[in-house]
Amino acid sequence: MELTREEQRMFDGETGAAARESMEILVALGRIYGASRMVPVTSVQVSGVSFKTIGQAGLDYLSELAVKGAKVRVPTFLNPAGMDSLQWKRMKIPEAFAIKQQEVLGAYISMGISKTCTCAPYFIGIRPKLGEHVAWAESSAVAFANSVLGARTNREGGPSALAAAICGVTPYYGLHLEKNRTAGLVVDVKCRLETVADFGALGSAVGKLAKSRNPAFVGIRKADEARLKVLGASMAATGSVPLFFAEGITPEYNLGDKPEIVTFTEKELAAQKDAMDSRLKPDLVTIGCPHASLDEIREVAAIVARKRPTCEFWVCTSRKTAEEAAGLGYRKAIEEAGGLIVADTCMVVCPLEEMGYAVTGTNSGKAAAYLPNLCKQKVAFGDIEDILYR
Amino acid sequence: MDEGIIRARPISRGRAEGLALISLQPIGFLGGVDPSSGRVIEKGHPLEGKNIAGKVLIFPGGKGSTVGSYVMLQLFKNGKGPAAIINSSAEPIIAVGAIISGIPMVDKPEKDVFSMIRDGRKVVVDADKGLIEIKKEEKIG
Numbered sequence: 001m002e003l004t005r006e007e008q009r010m011f012d013g014e015t016g017a018a019a020r021e022s023m024e025i026l027v028a029l030g031r032i033y034g035a036s037r038m039v040p041v042t043s044v045q046v047s048g049v050s051f052k053t054i055g056q057a058g059l060d061y062l063s064e065l066a067v068k069g070a071k072v073r074v075p076t077f078l079n080p081a082g083m084d085s086l087q088w089k090r091m092k093i094p095e096a097f098a099i100k101q102q103e104v105l106g107a108y109i110s111m112g113i114s115k116t117c118t119c120a121p122y123f124i125g126i127r128p129k130l131g132e133h134v135a136w137a138e139s140s141a142v143a144f145a146n147s148v149l150g151a152r153t154n155r156e157g158g159p160s161a162l163a164a165a166i167c168g169v170t171p172y173y174g175l176h177l178e179k180n181r182t183a184g185l186v187v188d189v190k191c192r193l194e195t196v197a198d199f200g201a202l203g204s205a206v207g208k209l210a211k212s213r214n215p216a217f218v219g220i221r222k223a224d225e226a227r228l229k230v231l232g233a234s235m236a237a238t239g240s241v242p243l244f245f246a247e248g249i250t251p252e253y254n255l256g257d258k259p260e261i262v263t264f265t266e267k268e269l270a271a272q273k274d275a276m277d278s279r280l281k282p283d284l285v286t287i288g289c290p291h292a293s294l295d296e297i298r299e300v301a302a303i304v305a306r307k308r309p310t311c312e313f314w315v316c317t318s319r320k321t322a323e324e325a326a327g328l329g330y331r332k333a334i335e336e337a338g339g340l341i342v343a344d345t346c347m348v349v350c351p352l353e354e355m356g357y358a359v360t361g362t363n364s365g366k367a368a369a370y371l372p373n374l375c376k377q378k379v380a381f382g383d384i385e386d387i388l389y390r
Numbered sequence: 391m392d393e394g395i396i397r398a399r400p401i402s403r404g405r406a407e408g409l410a411l412i413s414l415q416p417i418g419f420l421g422g423v424d425p426s427s428g429r430v431i432e433k434g435h436p437l438e439g440k441n442i443a444g445k446v447l448i449f450p451g452g453k454g455s456t457v458g459s460y461v462m463l464q465l466f467k468n469g470k471g472p473a474a475i476i477n478s479s480a481e482p483i484i485a486v487g488a489i490i491s492g493i494p495m496v497d498k499p500e501k502d503v504f505s506m507i508r509d510g511r512k513v514v515v516d517a518d519k520g521l522i523e524i525k526k527e528e529k530i531g
């Protein structure tokens with residue numbers, strides 16, 4: 001692999017032990033994936049933040065890296081943690097967990113990383129432009145950055161994203177290369193998609209068909225960012241999809257050679273939604289997987305102001321959006337209806353299974369995919385009004 | 391070149407030697423290896439019950455959770471990590487785990503190490519030069 005002078009200095013340890021180890025990781029990954037060089041990145045999103053997912057082993061690693069003096073060179077943002085750092089007691093998070101979670105956050109902050117704790121950084125102004133190279137880690141954020149924004153990123157892991165942040169570069173392979181940004185599967189959508197749950201069901205179905213091909217959609221008439229977010233997140237969860245196109249909607253639309261064409265009809269949509277739903281009444285409804293935008297919070301506030309839900313409910317979002325929601329009165333409306341705006345975390349990465357819930361409601365195909373295994377939950381899947389008032 | 395020397399691709403820097411421990415199956419460190427003892431605990435794994443501490447661990451590659459990289463670091467800090475690693479084809483979990491733990495590692499050996507090396511044979515891995523050396527003496531201990 002060809003390294004620039006500065007990259008070689010990092011590899012040789014001339015800029016410190018943390019950069020030496022980080023560049024060694026990037027060079028090894030470059031070798032594994034056949035990269036000829038590195039490419040500078042303009043931002044990094046780091047996963048592996050919840051103590052629930054990384055455990056003591058991950059905390060030990062981060063603490064050691066922090067002790068080695070690791071500092072990031074480019075703007076770097078955190079994925080959600082395992083709790084809302086201000087109202088974890090109200091969420092019923094066990095104290096032992098909270099202490100470990102604070103240690104994880106402390107290690108990241110010491111490296112100069114912003115405590116954004118969101119899987120949807122694009123809703124708080126972190127929006128790389130078409131053609132911009134970044135190194136993002138969280139699977140739904142990767143799908144959104146590549147597909148909706150047209151930025152270039154591979155699906156990074158926790159340590160490879162951190163290494164990219166510390167060195168400011170990532171190996172030049174995969175989706176950084178124009179030639180790999182093509183679709184091998186065309187999905188002809190023959191039905192009308194309206195709600196977020198519709199897009200979640202479509203994504204869950206297509207993710208399973210994708211088999212390491214990037215999907216391209218035709219026939220989606222309209223989709224706002226909340227819907228595209230859930231579409232990408234659901235495909236990333238059920239099929240590790242890092243990039244998709246939607247004709248007339250996404251900034252890029254490139255088909256590869258002889259793509260397979262499948263259709264998605266009303267019948268498939270209904271069957272998919274049916275298969276994802278246990279039909280149980282949820283103990284807790286969670287909205288915001290990936291993290292809710294201000295518009296989505298406004299929508300929930302309006303719904304619950306009309307009629308009080310009969311179960312607990314959370315709207316998961318970033319700290320910044322939660323503060324904006326408070327300023328606009330949405331928080332008050334949601335809390336008066338018995339709900340919580342939960343920041344920094346989500347239903348998947350917080351320890352729900354230790355908090356007395358058995359059935360969780362969601363309108364996201366991603367949450368529906370992860371809740372059974374990661375949180376030992378049964379899933380109530382459907383539109384917001386459906387799951388809130390069962 | 392000496393018959394006992396095999397070229398391989400460097401993945402994680404350093405040079406170390408130890409007795410070979412071979413698995414024809416991939417290894418997942420999270421839930422597969424006990425970080426406090428170095429013992430393989432995955433049910434039904436060919437190495438189940440064996441200890442990887444201080445061994446030159448030879449296996450096809452990693453599998454399972456990416457948290458496995460961190461478990462490798464825990465093993466190393468507990469003094470129970472492998473001395474060196476040889477993979478058929480490195481993947482990110484094992485590569486990252488080896489680098490953050492300072493365990494020398496190579497992959498893509500130019501010869502079939504699985505047929506050339508038996509458990510207990512003394513092996514040197516020089517990841518700085520990209521070489522595997524199979525020591526002449528027969529099985530020890």
